[in-house]
Amino acid sequence: MTMFHELGISEQVMKSIQAMGFEEATPIQAETIPVSLKGKDVIGQAQTGTGKTAAFGIPMVEKIDVKNPQIQGIVVAPTRELAIQVAEELNRIGHFKGVKALPIYGGQDINRQIRALKNKPHIIVGTPGRLIDHINRRTIRLNNIQTVVLDEADEMLNMGFISDIEAILKEVPTERQTLLFSATMPDPIRKIGENFMKDPVLIKVKAKEMTVPNIEQYYIEMHEKKKFDVLTRLLDMESPELAIVFGRTKRRVDELSEALNSRGYAAEGIHGDLTQAKRTSVLNKFKSGTIEVLVATDVAARGLDISGVTHVYNFDIPQDPESYVHRIGRTGRAGKTGLAYTFVTPREMGQLKNIERITKRTMVRRPIPSLDDALEGQKRITAEKILYTIQHENYSFYKHLAEELLDEHDSVTVVAAAIKLLTKEPDTTPVHLTEEAPIIVKEKKRDNRRRETGKSRMKAIHNRSGRGRSTSTGSARKKTYNK
Ligand SMILES: Nc1ncnc2c1ncn2[C@@H]1O[C@H](COP(=O)(O)OP(=O)(O)OP(=O)(O)O)[C@@H](O)[C@H]1O
Numbered sequence: 001m002t003m004f005h006e007l008g009i010s011e012q013v014m015k016s017i018q019a020m021g022f023e024e025a026t027p028i029q030a031e032t033i034p035v036s037l038k039g040k041d042v043i044g045q046a047q048t049g050t051g052k053t054a055a056f057g058i059p060m061v062e063k064i065d066v067k068n069p070q071i072q073g074i075v076v077a078p079t080r081e082l083a084i085q086v087a088e089e090l091n092r093i094g095h096f097k098g099v100k101a102l103p104i105y106g107g108q109d110i111n112r113q114i115r116a117l118k119n120k121p122h123i124i125v126g127t128p129g130r131l132i133d134h135i136n137r138r139t140i141r142l143n144n145i146q147t148v149v150l151d152e153a154d155e156m157l158n159m160g161f162i163s164d165i166e167a168i169l170k171e172v173p174t175e176r177q178t179l180l181f182s183a184t185m186p187d188p189i190r191k192i193g194e195n196f197m198k199d200p201v202l203i204k205v206k207a208k209e210m211t212v213p214n215i216e217q218y219y220i221e222m223h224e225k226k227k228f229d230v231l232t233r234l235l236d237m238e239s240p241e242l243a244i245v246f247g248r249t250k251r252r253v254d255e256l257s258e259a260l261n262s263r264g265y266a267a268e269g270i271h272g273d274l275t276q277a278k279r280t281s282v283l284n285k286f287k288s289g290t291i292e293v294l295v296a297t298d299v300a301a302r303g304l305d306i307s308g309v310t311h312v313y314n315f316d317i318p319q320d321p322e323s324y325v326h327r328i329g330r331t332g333r334a335g336k337t338g339l340a341y342t343f344v345t346p347r348e349m350g351q352l353k354n355i356e357r358i359t360k361r362t363m364v365r366r367p368i369p370s371l372d373d374a375l376e377g378q379k380r381i382t383a384e385k386i387l388y389t390i391q392h393e394n395y396s397f398y399k400h401l402a403e404e405l406l407d408e409h410d411s412v413t414v415v416a417a418a419i420k421l422l423t424k425e426p427d428t429t430p431v432h433l434t435e436e437a438p439i440i441v442k443e444k445k446r447d448n449r450r451r452e453t454g455k456s457r458m459k460a461i462h463n464r465s466g467r468g469r470s471t472s473t474g475s476a477r478k479k480t481y482n483k
């Protein structure tokens with residue numbers, strides 16, 4: 001256990017940390033903050049939701065000279081929403097010191113950003129495309145930058161972004177400090193990152209698994225056509241506080257959110273083809289609980305920190321193990337618990353095994369839930385609501401009517417009718433979903449990372465299916481197990 005004041009942090013920043021409600025430093029913070037304060041380049045890898053933002057944010061803010069009006073630090077992030085979130089966190093950390101961070105991202109009026117830049121932010125948090133735009137217009141100058149952070153570094157150094165990153169780093173003085181952070185860091189990508197760094201210190205918070213232990217991980221094998229019913233049954237059974245459903249494509253996300261709405265769920269979609277205004281409004285509605293299901297492409301997979309996300313559903317299995325780690329990491333953050341379900345078609349079982357091998361964690365097989373399971377779940381929720389009302393609310397106003405009803409009917413009849421009225425019965429409104437092609441991986445594809453013998457692979461398969469069966473408790477579940 002490490003307290004923040006043991007890490008050499010100034011009084012002003014300590015005040016912010018207290019105001020943010022942080023008591024102890026998380027392991028990645030305890031390990032990286034002292035090294036980073038010494039000015040060393042750092043590659044920091046730790047599981048999702050373990051406070052990597054403050055791990056780079058605290059030393060970054062410490063290094064800023066508030067009297068210097070030039071941009072001294074830059075954070076590059078893969079999505080607009082993440083850039084906004086990271087800038088917010090840096091502003092919180094920098095509050096008492098007077099350090100200002102500004103998010104710069106595509107889809108927002110560039111002139112508005114140019115005006116905001118006149119306020120002389122000390123740190124810019126940007127998405128690559130828009131940053132390059134500003135560099136080319138000479139509306140931001142990076143010649144005084146001392147610290148560069150690549151958040152979600154493996155994503156930023158991947159094919160889609162690498163040339164942008166190179167273009168940005170060309171503008172930054174070479175005698176800078178460079179920090180790379182992510183929950184995942186495949187070796188080949190880490191090596192690319194090292195080319196941009198000076199004697200980097202690799203700080204990897206030791207963990208047996210790549211995913212957080214407090215996320216329960218399940219998979220359900222089913223045919224493509226069954227997926228939507230399974231999703232709605234699970235939502236009925238588990239009534240998540242907030243849930244994220246990940247789909248593979250933008251079309252998928254649009255169709256899924258429409259289908260969920262037609263069955264009475266408050267859902268909206270987020271993906272890269274929507275206007276920024278729409279993306280922001282959907283995300284805000286989700287944060288405030290106006291919508292309870294966010295349907296998303298991988299645009300929402302990385303970095304987003306939304307409290308209250310209790311469930312993640314991979315409606316389509318992710319393209320790669322890293323995406324899996326980040327998607328499910330939207331729940332189970334900062335020590336909270338979470339549940340993750342992955343839907344897998346029979347032809348995609350190879351991909352599931354790949355994910356399990358790379359994350360070093362097995363998912364527990366779950367049976368296909370039945371309509372009865374869904375109804376039972378909703379009935380239980382009604383009962384919980386009634387009990388809560390009995391204990392915590394004032395219902396004396398309704399007692400007279402209750403007595404009148406009980407004069408004519410027995411109590412079980414009255415209560416059963418009331419439960420029926422309060423219970424959302426499973427809705428089977430037909431919906432339209434275009435089929436997605438399955439992800440078929442040859443088992444050998446990623447074996448260069450961690451070779452596995454045929455024998456141990458068989459053992460893994462055997463263990464998993466064994467565990468799946470032992471978790472199917474009720475008879476209804478057992479019946480549907482092999483559907
Ligand atoms: N020392 C701390 N004590 C308590 N809460 C903390 C601490 N550090 C960070 N947090 C909180 O934990 C949550 C997750 O932090 P953060 O978003 O930085 O995680 P992350 O490691 O960057 O995750 P991801 O890999 O998903 O990006 C945030 O809500 C943050 O405020």
Ligand SMILES: [Mg+2]
Nearest residue numbers: 052053151303
């Ligand atoms: Mg993060």
